[in-house]
Amino acid sequence: MGRFCATFTLNDNTHPQRCRTVRTEEVIAAVERSVEEDPNQSIRHRAQELDMCPSTLWKILRKDLGLRAYKIQLVQELKPRDHLARRRFGEWAQNKIADDPDFHKRILFSDEAHFWLNGYVNKQKCRIWSDDNPQVYVETPLHPEKLTVWCALWAGGIIGPYFFKNDAGQNVTVNGDRYRVMITDFFVHQLNSHDVQELWFQQDGATCHTARATIDLLKETFGNRIV
Template sequence: MVLCGKRIAHYVHFVHRRQNRPSEQLIRLTMERFRTTFTLIDNSHPQRRRTVRTEEALAAVQRSIEEDPEESIRHRAQELDLCPSTLWKILRKDLGLRAYIIQIVQELKPNDHQVRRRFVEWAQNEITVVPNFHKQILFSDEAHFWLNGYVNKQNCRIWSNGNPQVYVKTPLHPQKLTVWCALWAGGIIGPYFFKNDGGQNVTVNGDRYRAMITNFFIPELNNHDVQEMWFQQDGATCHTAHATIDLLKDTFGDRLISRFGPVNWHPRSCDLTPLDYFLWGYVKS
């Protein structure tokens, strides 16, 4: 046994000759494994046996989906004692299910379609007269950046044979940072972070929005050629106070796209602004 022990020690040293010197505990464990099993191969972690798509397995998966459609494939495979690849085939090929990703969208009201159509027709007419009209619009908006986590849409799947229409509850008053930007063909104006005099994060109201326009936005416009630029904002209450509309008209005249403005911006139309369908998602990702 002394000779065998020396040979085992030499073997371990040979395996680890390109790395750090093996510890004494590793050598002792290797020698003990050889004494008890007469082999140096570690069989303490047997490979998972392959499973087949039997009728019993299909029924078990079906019951599991009905009880909890949101569980991951890995956890479900462990509970059902199935290979993950077998479970995936049962879900996709045998049960015909799909993994739906959570999407955050605006709910359109019945009259929104007609209002949106009128605006698009107006924009098309302007582009007919001025081909680069869409490049002369300053699109603006705020976004909340949550500081206490979010729903990871990439890792959330719900297995179902139809759209489950699931709603995810979120805290009523989570910590957040409110950021404003203006985006146009020439670049981005901003970001502007809404904070109070003490440097604490705050949300937007009419006074803070007008202060941002006066102290930040209008001075920034002096660095750009915006003589013929249009300004767009959505219909948020903080944007549409009479004092705010008058302030924007003093700067842009009739080139204002806003609720209560010369050109009406229709509600629930975030998909028509490059900030909502590109910028905020890109930054948050």
């Protein structure tokens, strides 16, 4: 019990072994094999597995093997039918540009974005030096307020931004009715100074965008020039 209280382990650590710090060809080869077997393992776990100091392992990875640590990227999930739809769009766009090299300059690319208004605290970078734990807490709301903004981009510039708010001026999310109000009260008026007959309108497949009432409203301005 005394050993456990002192060392937090029951292993005999009377003569602890130091981890390897030498960067020999044999050690470098062992690290290379380890990376080939599992490139996702952290430096700390790999160092423990190879009985090696983390700093030595880092030098081998960076200086001897010339490797870098890359972060994964989060991208939008594609459903099976999305691949065919994207291919069709790509072929359609290529044909349009082949007929008119400036075709892409007449497409209005539009979308909404959400901006969270409660701020963000990075716990990994926030440290408080003190003799005792100050027990500092930062309260975050269960449903933080956010602002939904719409805009359209094209070769002629930017149309927007448009902020979705209710009659009381409060921030609201977008739905079909609010999206159509934006089109009628804001978007169409912004197009008055442009030759709409030459423009195409692009939007994603959100329900409020593809509702029949929305498409019918957009066709009043763009006809069938909706992507």
